[in-house]
Amino acid sequence: MSITIFIDGAAGTTGLEIAERLTGRDEIDLLILDDDRRKDATARRDAFHAADFAVLCLPDDAAREAVALAEGSNVRIIDASTAHRVAPGWVYGFPEVSGLDVVARAQRVSNPGCYSTGFIALVAPLVRAGLLPADWPYTCNAVSGYSGGGKALIERFENDRDIAWRGYALNLGHKHVPEMQVRCGLSIPPLFTPAVIPAHRGMVVEVPLQLGAMQGAGTVDAMRQCLADFYAASPVVHMGAQPDGELLLRQSCPPNDRLELHVFGSPDGNQARLVAVLDNLGKGASGAAVQSLNLMAGLPETAGLCL
Template sequence: MTHSVFIDGAAGTTGLEIRERLSPREEFELIVLGDDKRKDAKARRGALNEADFAILCLPDEAAREAVALIDNQHTRVIDASTAHRTAPGWVYGFPEVSGHTAVADAHRVSNPGCYSTGFIALVAPLVRAGLLPADWSYTCNAVSGYSGGGNALIERFEADTHIAWRGYALTLGHKHVPEMQQRCGLSAAPLFTPAVIPAHRGMVVEVPLPLAAMTGTGSIEDMREWLANFYGESRIVVMGHEPKDGELLLRSSPQPNDRMELFVFGNLDGSQARLVARLDNLGKGASGAAVQSLNLMAGLPETTGLRL
């Protein structure tokens, strides 16, 4: 069976990568609007209502408008914007955490944020298991390749080769924080410090844990073992191998990849730990996650067409 897919916002970074993944696949037929029709409300309405699946790669307000243009019960939606990540009635598109069946059966799916994916992958299972407290004030430090900022940031980094580090969200209002708090069941919003580095793609998300100052935590080995068991035989979310040289690297120009690696590091006396996720911000952090959810919603193996 062939499913029709309309990518609304296919000219952006996420949309282009989704289209690249889907174009060679026989299971999907892409509905494509010409450049002169991409922003035409009538043409978009027609495409959105014709499609079996609509994938929204749009700014938040435009994504809300797109959902409002759908006037049938047939079209199922995957929204890659922030607009619906904490909205009632939307299933969070992180099958490993939200449940594969929940995503497969969903009519409306919100694609996770890239930073959120790493934080939630590390923290949510441990909080659920009682190995980390829900009432702790967590800190999340993260760096990302500049492709996550869209075409404008890509142009800026590639034009100015002297940028070595770009810290932002300095007023602590990053749009990923609400989903990080909600999806991990935390009583307080994490203190989130994101930055962009001169790498095209790739991301490292870290959660430092001062275990000696915390109560109600498991041991470092308990956390490592629980995460390994929680993600089990997943080919997408995996436990990374302990680096022999004590270093974890992020290359400046890595190949696209839809896998995410998790690590639990700690000192010898167990008083401090570092939870770390390494992923492709355009893979499991964006386009790869959308394709994974689309596979499940279409009744296909979740890894079909992914770069693993």
């Protein structure tokens, strides 16, 4: 017996990539509204009531409106917007951190932000294990491919080939910071410095650490082992091999739903660099939504993923 999945906002980048991962699967019937009906409230309400699951690939306000349209139905929702990532009653859709069973049972799931995925994957397990303090003022530096910015940014980068680097959120108010703080159990919001580079997809997230100034912080080896143990059972998150001097993010990166983690340390052990490498459209968006959907529907966790 197949399940019906409604993608609300299927014309956007995230929606298109989710549809790609679901198309052709015998256990799934996709419900996607035609262009002339996709903004019609009545058509959307009917779709929510007809579907078993819905994935919202919408701006924040539109996602909240969608949840209201779904009221009275039995549809289970995954929201890829920022609207519900720290909202009460919503499960955070990072199964490796929130718990596979917790996500599988959830009625409402908020899909993590792309940058947040890298930061949380690195920091949350180490804080939980007591290897990093919860009251430290962490810094997070990150670069992403331009596809994460939606159609307008994609068009800007593809029409202006002279852009080499775009720094933004210079007022320190990036929308991912609340979930980074809450999901890692931090008392101080991290200082987040994101940037966009002229690559369509791909992302590197780094957390530099002054271990020598942190009271009670663990060693580099202890942190590396902690992360390896924490994600040992995951088919998606894994520790990367120790590279010889450099990490590369290529412009030709194919779609990839994996998340690769690294821990680098100085010879004296006083400094460390935590690094996550991922596809901002994969584990950072569409792949994560499909992973949660698989768990919620009782399907194999990695079905349809690019691993």
